[in-house]
Amino acid sequence: MLFTKMHGLGNNYIFINLLENTLEEDSLPTLARNLSDVRFGIGSDGMILICDSKVADFRMRIFNADGSEGKNCGNGLRCVAKYLYDHQFVDSESFTIETLGGIVEVHISEKKKEVEYVTVDMGEPKLLKTMIPMIGEPMTMTINEPFEIGGNQYRLTCVSMGNPHAIMFVDDVHKVPLDKIGPMIEHSDIFPERVNVGVVAVKKPNELDYRVWERGSGITMACGTGACAAVVAATLNNKIEKDQSITVHLPGGDLEIRWDENNHVWMKGKAEYICHGEFKLEDFTKEKLLKASGE
Numbered sequence: 001m002l003f004t005k006m007h008g009l010g011n012n013y014i015f016i017n018l019l020e021n022t023l024e025e026d027s028l029p030t031l032a033r034n035l036s037d038v039r040f041g042i043g044s045d046g047m048i049l050i051c052d053s054k055v056a057d058f059r060m061r062i063f064n065a066d067g068s069e070g071k072n073c074g075n076g077l078r079c080v081a082k083y084l085y086d087h088q089f090v091d092s093e094s095f096t097i098e099t100l101g102g103i104v105e106v107h108i109s110e111k112k113k114e115v116e117y118v119t120v121d122m123g124e125p126k127l128l129k130t131m132i133p134m135i136g137e138p139m140t141m142t143i144n145e146p147f148e149i150g151g152n153q154y155r156l157t158c159v160s161m162g163n164p165h166a167i168m169f170v171d172d173v174h175k176v177p178l179d180k181i182g183p184m185i186e187h188s189d190i191f192p193e194r195v196n197v198g199v200v201a202v203k204k205p206n207e208l209d210y211r212v213w214e215r216g217s218g219i220t221m222a223c224g225t226g227a228c229a230a231v232v233a234a235t236l237n238n239k240i241e242k243d244q245s246i247t248v249h250l251p252g253g254d255l256e257i258r259w260d261e262n263n264h265v266w267m268k269g270k271a272e273y274i275c276h277g278e279f280k281l282e283d284f285t286k287e288k289l290l291k292a293s294g295e
């Protein structure tokens, strides 16, 4: 099976082109876990499938490193757009991609020999508790609301960009022990489908620092949907203004995010290849690799 490993700001995935191939549905969670294993697999934050769609030009499916299927992936969308355009599966510079979180429109915004930057209309953020989903009054929003999790108090603002994000504001994102609080909040009973956990520091009226603990993958270098959620959360908390281009600094690099007057969130950033390769499918569809790595 051929694969391409790509990243958006260090958030790296193994991409499999299913426009030309098929995989058994039942094997996908195990395949994602095994391929993502850094010791016995290829090593990645997860697996992304590029598929045909009945309702959009293409379809993207994202599996986290633990094998769970995510509903959206901002960094993945930019990589998928680059792959499709560079490999001439599409010749238009704007096209649509279906995700479990909805259909988005991607625009090739800068290219030389190959695509460098992609802009994505990530659609409208969903803010009601029922849409995150999370416990509480279903038709209300969660803006800087206090929650007790694992004996500590956290003030969370919750935003779905197709997938769920719990955001909290801090003075210095680098001082937060995300490896400890991330999994606690991810698995809290407050979020029945778990949650991505982000910490945000507002540096200037148009600049944020953001770090993330991703549902199903742990700490990653960047999260595109998370950066969008961070900008929405900062706006809802009156820390920044709507309809401005905000630079979000992530450990792996910067994204430009704008929540516009029409309620759409736009994301612009890089997408890059790491390598192309081939693996034997039957070696990666059994559970043995995870057992060997003791997880």
Ligand SMILES: N[C@@H](CCC[C@H](N)C(=O)O)C(=O)O
Residues within 6 Å of the ligand: 011, 062, 064, 069, 070, 071, 072, 073, 074, 075, 076, 163, 164, 196, 214, 215, 216, 217, 220, 222, 223, 224, 225, 226
């Ligand atoms: N890294 C991604 C998000 C991937 C899915 C997420 N972990 C989830 O389960 O919701 C991004 O760039 O948005």
